[in-house]
């Protein structure tokens with residue numbers, strides 16, 4: 001069942017260019033140069049109930065803008081969005097009762113008060129009944145181990161501790177869809193781990209749909225069933241995460257006993273030098289459709305003496321980088 | 327509706343708890359607010375008791391005027407005037423999104439989020455002062471009292487419309503707290519009765535920007551002087567609130583479609 005359908009979504013931002021200095025500032029009161037940037041430029045996609053989808057893309061690609069439109073806080077300039085039969089920005093009030101949102105850069109907690117106070121406020125805002133609130137809070141407290149944390153004033157919490165509490169805020173009303181805009185920004189590996197496990201568990205148990213943006217490819221790789229790569233407001237890739245890895249490229253890292261003879265290697269057919277790692281080792285990329293893996297050893301047989309050979313998939317970041325450039 | 331009232335009470339309590347986080351400071355600021363606000367009436371009494379503006383007013387009538395002014399202003403600043411301040415902070419931090427992801431009317435959310443625990447002192451002080459004055463004014467009639475209270479409610483309405491216009495103004499044009507000073511300055515006009523102002527200003531502040539409904543009109547009603555001004559001002563308040571609401575919501579709509 002499709003829970004989200006997005007059709008030809010567009011959003012433009014007008015910004016006013018202004019020169020430097022005082023004179024320009026005064027002149028701009030009378031005549032301003034309007035610059036239009038297409039933050040979201042004709043996007044189509046659909047998301048199934050229970051999917052975890054990652055939005056990837058370089059800075060300024062339009063990810064946050066898309067999330068804002070989908071979560072009902074921004075009006076688009078064109079196109080349609082249907083989420084659980086709501087149009088987010090039109091049916092906002094009814095709609096947002098069914099979604100959870102975490103903006104990694106903004107806090108929904110109260111700075112001077114402990115998170116538990118914010119949770120109770122949330123209960124009133126979302127009109128959650130006492131029983132359901134208690135069970136949910138109990139469950140989330142355990143999953144995110146915040147029993148002690150939530151009683152301390154928010155300003156005393158570490159970023160990781162605070163972020164766990166932000167997640168509780170997003171989940172207390174049992175949303176069917178959760179939007180996470182850079183939820184792991186600034187967190188260390190352990191905190192990231194807790195958050196990832198949490199998302200997986202909730203997704204597994206309750207079939208909650210998650211939409212996550214992140215610049216951390218590990219987040220995306222570990223969490224997401226599907227990746228949507230956005231670049232300059234357009235979708236450049238939209239498929240299963242595993243599809244992103246399957247291609248014919250392999251990385252071959254070779255370590256020699258003697259210094260690497262780069263000029264010689266560069267002349268070899270079917271190899272591309274990715275990087276010289278040290279005087280003794282080099283990373284190559286091969287196209288397995290042109291050369292099988294067992295041929296590799298042969299190639300080096302009459303050349304330099306090889307100490308070690310390692311064959312791996314190119315990291316997802318390399319693939320993504322190529323998509324960004326496309 | 328009940329859930330809205332519950333939420334409002336909850337947020338009022340949260341804001342008081344908020345201030346309690348710095349207990350000592352809150353206590354001091356409550357007391358100093360109280361004292362400062364009481365100095366006002368005394369000062370005014372000394373200066374204006376025999377001034378032409380207050381000609382014909384008794385001491386307790388002047389006191390009542392100030393008491394009502396404090397009550398109405400205190401109540402307004404306590405319960406909703408904070409939205410002006412709150413708009414400013416929210417926009418500066420780019421956090422308006424967080425209001426829109428709540429299944430509530432954004433204006434109501436703003437009101438809940440900006441309850442001002444400090445102005446409770448003004449409000450209570452004003453109430454006490456008014457009561458004290460009323461007890462010393464002879465022959466206050468029940469009908470006069472009722473009309474006075476209704477007028478005070480309209481006074482609160484007037485402040486509410488101001489809050490809407492100023493908040494919208496911040497959304498549309500500037501992020502500046504100078505706006506707050508302007509607000510205070512406008513409010514101060516209502517601290518004195520119509521008779522101290524020139525004719526033109528008197529009409530302006532009755533019909534177009536009905537500031538006298540905040541204190542002078544209700545005070546006069548309570549000690550038995552009801553005239554057409556109360557009706558003119560009340561109508562004007564209703565118009566202002568309608569305009570204010572329209573402006574606020576269209577501003578919000580424009581803001582969120584422009585993307586902040």
Ligand SMILES: Nc1ncnc2c1ncn2[C@@H]1O[C@H](COP(=O)(O)OP(=O)(O)OP(=O)(O)O)[C@@H](O)[C@H]1O
Nearest residue numbers: 013039057058059060061062063064065066585586
């Ligand atoms: N409120 C706004 N007013 C004007 N331009 C905006 C506004 N919000 C975003 N933009 C522009 O729209 C484009 C997309 O921004 P967006 O925040 O969606 O990018 P993003 O993919 O989330 O990037 P990042 O990875 O840096 O968070 C950018 O060029 C940005 O400058």
Ligand SMILES: [Mg+2]
Nearest residue numbers: 063064065181
């Ligand atoms: Mg972003």
